[in-house]
Each structure stands twice: as structure tokens, then as C-alpha cells.
Amino acid sequence: MQVVRQLIQNNLRQSGMTIALLLIILLFQILTAGTLLKPLNITNLILQNSYILVLAIGMVLVIITGHIDLSVGSVAAFVGAVSAILMVELSIHPLPAVILCLLLGALIGAWQGFWVAYVKIPAFIVTLAGMLLFRGLTMIVLQGQSIAPFPQEFKQISSGFIPDVFGGENLHLFSLFIGMVLSLLLVYKEIRGRNQQLKYSFDVLPIGFFIAKLVGIVAAINWFTYILATYKGIPNVLMILLVLIIGYTFVMKKTIFGRHIYAVGGNQKAAALSGVKTKRVTFWVFVNMGVLAALSGMIFAARLNAATPKAGNLFELDAIAAAFIGGASAYGGIGTVIGAVVGGLVMGVMNNGMSIVGLGVDWQQGIKGLVLLFAVAFDIFNKNRSSS
Incomplete structure (x- = not known):
């Protein structure tokens, strides 16, 4: 039992949130009289939260390095708008259009990563500027109007x-x-x-x-x-998520680059003295975030079957909340891809369950805010206890 207790304590945040997710599912399964776990509702849960989970996977890497990205919602909206221009107005086939949009996301991530990694402007400022910039560009590209419908092949990403x-x-x-x-x-x-x-x-x-x-x-x-x-x-989008989860978990646990990400977030000066190219690691983490934001934007656009000026609104806050609730540390250096996904599912199940029960958006936002606050407070409490 001592071994079991020690293993649980070593993985307290992640195991705790997994147990919390199971308890939340059980609670809303009872409150909704069994509606929560019906096949149709489970499928809707996957479709409704897929784009947030994609962002959460990228966001947890950014947070592990000790940074934050406030622009991902606006980047998702902008790339979704560009995808509509390419596929709907220019009639480009979905496959090359998707590749071009992913490359655009990589360029946006490189732009922001350059300012953060090499110019040393705080990520909060750079991505706040990016949030405003790409939201404005979205309005310009769409001229304040929605563009639809997408080709059937593209819609299969989210609805197939x-x-x-x-x-x-x-x-x-x-x-x-x-x-x-x-x-x-x-x-x-x-x-x-x-x-x-x-x-x-x-x-x-x-x-x-x-x-x-x-x-x-x-x-x-x-x-x-x-x-x-x-x-x-x-659903097709679940297979995309599964590939991302497996791939990024492997990178973070089994590769040198993954270990370097943890090293940069844990102690950047010590990592640099150990030979880690800290600037390069930070730069590529933001490039990766840009690519995943682009993918998230296209998944959302495919689900709506339209690119809209309001797309991506508050996506960044949901992704950040998912990462922190799933065990990422506000100080950097700690977090897992699986934990971020669990955190995203906690938020998604709560949203869905509260909507079925009939709680208004005002209550939903308040409860989500409290959950995020307590998750970060729990992290700080554990850090202070371990250092004392």
C-alpha cells in the first residue's frame, strides 16, 4: 500500500483530474437521467470539443516552456477564413487548400515565435498583439460576412x-x-x-x-x-485527435526535443548551460502552436460549414484552462498531453451536462472560472508543500 500511495502522490494532479472527470460524468449522468452517455450525445461531445482539444495539445507545450499564447482563437478564425477563400471562392481542391492553411499557421507561429524567442518580448504581449492583429485580419478577409458552404470532402473532417x-x-x-x-x-x-x-x-x-x-x-x-x-x-475528427495524442505523447516522453521542452520550462538558464538551444526550442514550440491553431480553425469551420467573423471567440481561454486543469504548472516545466486532453474533457463534459440540465451561460461561465481557479490553486499548494 505504501508503494501505491507513493505512486498516486507522484501523479496527484493528473490522477486527481482523471478521477474528477469520472465523478463529473457520473454526476451529470444522474442529473440528466442518462442523457449524457447516450450514443448521440457522446458523438456530439466529441464534435463540439474537438477543436478545443487540438488547441489544448499545443497550448500545454507552450505552457510547459513557461509561456502563454493568447492568439490561438484569432489565428484559428483567420485560417478558417482563408480556407473559405481558397475552397469556396477560388474553388481550390480541399487537399492542397488544407496544406496551404497548415503552412500559413506555421508561418504565423514562426512570426510570433521569433519575437518571443529571439527578440525576448514577453509571450503575453506578443500573443496579445497577435490576438488583435489576426482578429482584425479575419474581419478584413471576410469583409464582415460569413462565407459558405464548404465542399463535401472538407466537411467530412468534422461531420464524417x-x-x-x-x-x-x-x-x-x-x-x-x-x-x-x-x-x-x-x-x-x-x-x-x-x-x-x-x-x-x-x-x-x-x-x-x-x-x-x-x-x-x-x-x-x-x-x-x-x-x-x-x-x-x-468520427473522423476523433481519429485525428487520437493520432495527435499518440504522436505528441511520444514526442514529449521519448524524444530529445520533448525533454528539451521540459528543461526550458523547468529552468531556462540551467538548460542553456547544459547545451539546450533554448531559443530554438521556444521558436519551434510556437511554430507548432500555429499549425495546431490552423488545424483547429479548419475543424471548426468544417463543423459550421462556414467561415464566420466571430469564429474562435474565447478558444484561447478554453485551451489555457484545459492545460491548467489537466495538470500543467503555472510556473512551467510540468504538464502532459494526456493531462491537457483530460482537462479539456472536464470542461467539455461540464458544458454539455450543464446545458442539458438547463443552467444558463452565466452560471456555466462562473462555474468554469471557479474550476480553473481551484485547479491552479491546487498546483501552487502542492508546489509550496513540496518545497517546504
């Missing part, structure tokens, strides 16, 4: 579903197959990780707890894919 290659009629069999494959991969990863920890005499969960954890993971994944399979299957 993975086709069932097995031809299921009342049940999407391919979704069940994907769930089983994911389960096997995660079980293999967990067993391999445990064996490596044992090899180097690290503390691990007792075998009983470990087996219970594996059973819980397999049950959760297959229950989730079964619920989706009873509707239309796995």
Missing part, C-alpha cells in the same frame, strides 16, 4: 465517420475492431513499461492493482467504442 469495412448493419463493426486493437496495444505498452521499471528496480504497482488497471483500461475503451458503434461509429 470512419466507414465500416466489415459492412455491419445495426452495429459499426469496424469501430469495435479498432477498440480491440487499441486495447491490445495499450495492454502491451503497460506490460512492457512495467517490465522495464522492474528491470531497473523502480517502484511499480502490485500485480493485483496492475491487473485491475489493465482490466479497467480494456473495459473503458471497448465500452466507449461500443457506444459509438451503436450510432454511426468513430
